[in-house]
Amino acid sequence: MKRSAGHAGTGFLIMISNKGFKRFKTRVVSVGDVPMGGDYPVRVQSMTSTPTLDTRATVQQAVRMIEAGCEYVRIAVPGMKEVENLAEIKKTLRQKGFKTPLIADVHFRPEIAEVAATLVEKVRINPGNYVDRNSKGSIKKSKENRPDGETERIGKRLRPLLEICRQHGTAIRIGVNHGSLSERILEEYGDTPTGMVESALEFARICETFSFYDLVFSMKASNVRVMIAANRLLIKEMTRAGMNYPLHLGVTEAGAGEDSRIKSAIGIGSLLADGIGDTIRVSLTEDPEFEIPVAYNILQAAGSRITKTEYIACPSCSRTLFNIQDSLKRIENGTSHLTWLKIAVMGCIVNGPGEMADADYGYVGSGKGKIALYKGKKIIRNNIDEKEAVDALIGLIRESGDWKDKAG
Numbered sequence: 001m002k003r004s005a006g007h008a009g010t011g012f013l014i015m016i017s018n019k020g021f022k023r024f025k026t027r028v029v030s031v032g033d034v035p036m037g038g039d040y041p042v043r044v045q046s047m048t049s050t051p052t053l054d055t056r057a058t059v060q061q062a063v064r065m066i067e068a069g070c071e072y073v074r075i076a077v078p079g080m081k082e083v084e085n086l087a088e089i090k091k092t093l094r095q096k097g098f099k100t101p102l103i104a105d106v107h108f109r110p111e112i113a114e115v116a117a118t119l120v121e122k123v124r125i126n127p128g129n130y131v132d133r134n135s136k137g138s139i140k141k142s143k144e145n146r147p148d149g150e151t152e153r154i155g156k157r158l159r160p161l162l163e164i165c166r167q168h169g170t171a172i173r174i175g176v177n178h179g180s181l182s183e184r185i186l187e188e189y190g191d192t193p194t195g196m197v198e199s200a201l202e203f204a205r206i207c208e209t210f211s212f213y214d215l216v217f218s219m220k221a222s223n224v225r226v227m228i229a230a231n232r233l234l235i236k237e238m239t240r241a242g243m244n245y246p247l248h249l250g251v252t253e254a255g256a257g258e259d260s261r262i263k264s265a266i267g268i269g270s271l272l273a274d275g276i277g278d279t280i281r282v283s284l285t286e287d288p289e290f291e292i293p294v295a296y297n298i299l300q301a302a303g304s305r306i307t308k309t310e311y312i313a314c315p316s317c318s319r320t321l322f323n324i325q326d327s328l329k330r331i332e333n334g335t336s337h338l339t340w341l342k343i344a345v346m347g348c349i350v351n352g353p354g355e356m357a358d359a360d361y362g363y364v365g366s367g368k369g370k371i372a373l374y375k376g377k378k379i380i381r382n383n384i385d386e387k388e389a390v391d392a393l394i395g396l397i398r399e400s401g402d403w404k405d406k407a408g
């Protein structure tokens with residue numbers, strides 16, 4: 001059983017540097033054999049959409065997700081029958097050789113979370129409905145002056161789950177949704193990022209009183225601005241409180257197609273660019289395996305996790321005197337497996353070299369139908385016919401020792 005260290009005090013809130021960029025340093029939380037947080041890569045996860053009682057369909061869908069690159073598979077467990085079937089789903093996946101950690105998604109019923117925690121590697125609970133979805137009994141008080149009874153009431157409900165998780169090495173996500181805050185939180189803080197953050201923190205404070213620290217937070221909303229604001233506020237409040245739990249990022253109900261991808265890219269990508277986020281889920285109204293490439297594209301664009309060759313290509317303009325679209329396609333075809341490289345494809349030698357940023361190689365128009373090749377900022381060959389220039393670029397990468405043949 002793996003476990004992250006206990007509370008580390010307030011001295012750990014440092015930012016780590018990644019090529020000059022910073023990431024909010026979170027504690028490592030073990031989720032089966034795939035840890036998250038700390039220096040681990042930002043993890044990609046998704047959720048099955050098949051009926052959880054349909055073992056065959058759920059396993060098949062989970063396999064498609066895993067083969068697409070999904071690192072945690074979340075499964076909804078609305079009732080006791082479904083939670084019992086988690087054992088069957090897990091067994092079948094393991095028999096097929098898939099060890100990907102499973103996460104049970106639980107709403108409303110602590111007894112379901114408690115059984116799920118014995119079966120899977122992580123349990124997601126929603127503080128908006130785990131204890132008091134419809135409770136109206138709150139007294140409007142600040143969190144510092146909140147009646148002890150309320151904390152005790154939540155603690156009483158949470159404690160059995162924490163003990164089971166401790167015993168089984170199961171992590172917990174305190175997953176707050178903007179659309180399902182408890183009546184008590186709504187009365188006290190309104191439908192706001194502050195309410196979302198407080199909803200998560202009061203659960204975390206209670207977990208800490210029981211010395212349970214294997215927690216992950218999420219602040220999800222369909223409104224991208226609310227989602228971003230809630231996560232930024234959570235980081236601020238965690239820092240103030242001396243907490244460093246990993247964050248799961250996602251925009252809920254993002255829809256389908258291009259609009260949904262743009263929403264997720266803005267919501268998740270803005271936070272990743274701030275150095276926030278340890279695992280992401282892109283929610284699409286499509287089969288879940290389609291979420292995975294979008295997730296990796298967002299991570300790549302934010303510079304958080306590089307999984308493919310990075311191309312820096314200009315849009316071209318009247319200064320471009322060769323077929324840049326065709327060249328880019330041919331370069332991508334030949335070099336997309338060189339995930340460690342940045343390759344610039346620029347329309348002209350006037351502005352191209354200056355705009356190539358930190359590219360490792362440059363393919364730059366230098367005249368009518370002519371190309372210049374760069375290694376870093378240094379020009380290596382000039383006036384190559386555009387028909388031969390892609391092969392010449394590949395030759396330059398080979399000669400420079402940066403080439404590897406495609407696997408398989």
Ligand code: SF4
Nearest residue numbers: 314316317347348352
């Ligand atoms: S790099 Fe040159 S060709 Fe490309 S957009 Fe800029 S000026 Fe135009």
